[in-house]
Amino acid sequence: MRDQWHEVCLHEDFFLYRTRPADSTAPPEEHRVENGDIxxxxxxxxxxxxxxxxxxxxxxxxxxxxxxxxxAPLLLRWHDRD
Incomplete structure (x- = not known):
């Protein structure tokens, strides 16, 4: 995982993370997961x-x-979302 760059976000309806090799300038690969699928x-x-x-x-x-x-705040938001 250390050779990867990551960004993690929890939005109202979905979880989003982006990843790419740390030494790359290419756009990151985006992964979106709807909250209902988590x-x-x-x-x-x-x-x-x-x-x-x-x-x-x-x-x-x-x-x-x-x-x-x-x-920490991301997990708090996830557990308090209802």
Whole structure:
């Protein structure tokens, strides 16, 4: 994951993350997951860079690194969304 650049956002209706190789200037690959397709959002809280694990209803999951200063409020918004 260290050789990747990531951006993570939780919007009102969907979760969005963008990724690309860190040494690339190409536009990032964008991944959008509708909130209804999210089964769980988990976190590995170690150090300043947390791992956000997004699990979809099909059972597939992907972990994306996210700075703790962004991940903490993102997770709070996810759990308080109803």
């Amino acid at each position: 089964a769980d959002i988990g976190v590995d809280r170690e150090g300043p860079l947390w791992g956000i694990t997004l699990t979809v209803t099909s059972g597939e999951s992907r972990t994306v690194p996210c700075p703790a200063t962004i991940a």
